[in-house]
Amino acid sequence: MATRRSFMIGATLAAPALLRKAVAAEGLGLDPHLPAGTLSEAALEALPGKVPLIKLSYRPPNYETPLRYFNDLFTPNDAFFVRYHLSDIPEVDPNTWGLTIGGDAAAKPFELTLDALKRDFAPIEIAALCQCAGNRRGLFDPHVPGVEWGYGAMGNARWKGVRLKDILERANLAKETIEISFQGTDGPAFDKTPHFVKSIPIWKALDPDTLVAYEMNGQALPHFNGAPARIVVPGWAGTYWMKHVTRITARSTPEDNFWMKAAYRIPTGKFPLVQRFLSQETVASTPITEMVVNSVITAPAAGDAVRMGSTLTVKGVAWDGGYGITSVEVSTDEGQSWARATLGPDVGRYSFRPWTFQVRATSKGPLTLMARASNAIGQTQTSALIQNPAGYHHNLMHRVSVTVA
């Protein structure tokens, strides 16, 4: 009850101030709760090889996917979001690309060409959502600094590649191996900026679903999504899915750099997560791991007009960290009552799970739809945002308002 009331009070107070920006941002379908500066600078722009996406920053390029593309189970490669930390992004020639496997815990270091990667190891294809840890950061209240993403810093794809564990097996890892780290070719504009290097715990690296992928949705990886090969860590935040990967390092000590020790961390114990990265955990904070249970409404779009008496088909997708979506519920009365949506095909536990819900438009005026997903280990989306300094794991229930006339 308190939730509903504060929602309504908040909406009333915020409306006049937001009106002008909301109109300006209308064409992009941006959520009016994003920072005012984001609403005025975001623009539809096309990178080479991409359809127009929502540009948040030019350099390094950070572009999100408009929500309507998630009406499809798999996100088209040319509409797939783009996220970089550092601005020197070389085009890599797949014919001369090489992957080095080494590190102090690798007894037999070696190198692979792209041909050898494809030839020497069994191929495997997995449907999985790649979602930026900071997706929806821009909707935090109060706002926190960072790339102010709306809903579209994510994409669902079929990733084809080889198992990381098969590659690591050949390197004859020491028993003391605790982490596997990854580095790609993209680098900083300035020498002293730390290279983007990320590690995962050895148990996650040996998970048969963790891949070195060279195709998405049946095609070679696009440049801006990590060509010619990237790491795929199904269920985990995109920060570990190293693009343009050229170096895999087996470590007997924890990776020690800015991107592990300071960035991509959440307050220890604050989120209901199962998978822990203990070699990087402190009393205060811990690396982000699996994604929290979440969903979005992809149709209708906010502000759509609906004919009085018609039956509206509400569509969306749900996901979690790989435990499996068990239900999606929809509310049309600000969360007072909920009814089950119909789940679409299950193409794998790391994939988007599509859902639909039918509602009759029986009274004129605004109609607000809310969706909440639950998973196989009893987790449900939150009704109160879980605050954290970097704005990760936003899984507040999505609301979309339409007008019945």
Place this chain on the structure above:
Amino acid sequence: MRKPLLAALALAVSTAAHADETVITLKNAPGRDVVMNNCAACHSLDYIQMNSPFPDQKVWEAEVTKMIKAFGAPIDDADAKTIIDYLSRNYGTGGPT
């Protein structure tokens, strides 16, 4: 070493600037040139607009400090102060809240 690269790795020209970031115009106020000269060396200036106007002076100070300490930006103390003042006044709440 600027970029530790594999011998086998061939690089084409960098593709840093695709779209035209020159369209970005920061507010004309004292300190703008210092901001543009320092910040744009590593990132486009839309990062500033995007992260506004919610930060108070402490938040902008923390951001500028992060650029210097964590990312190694070569910004001297006087410029850092000018940048923090400019951002707080033009892209923030104006002062500590």
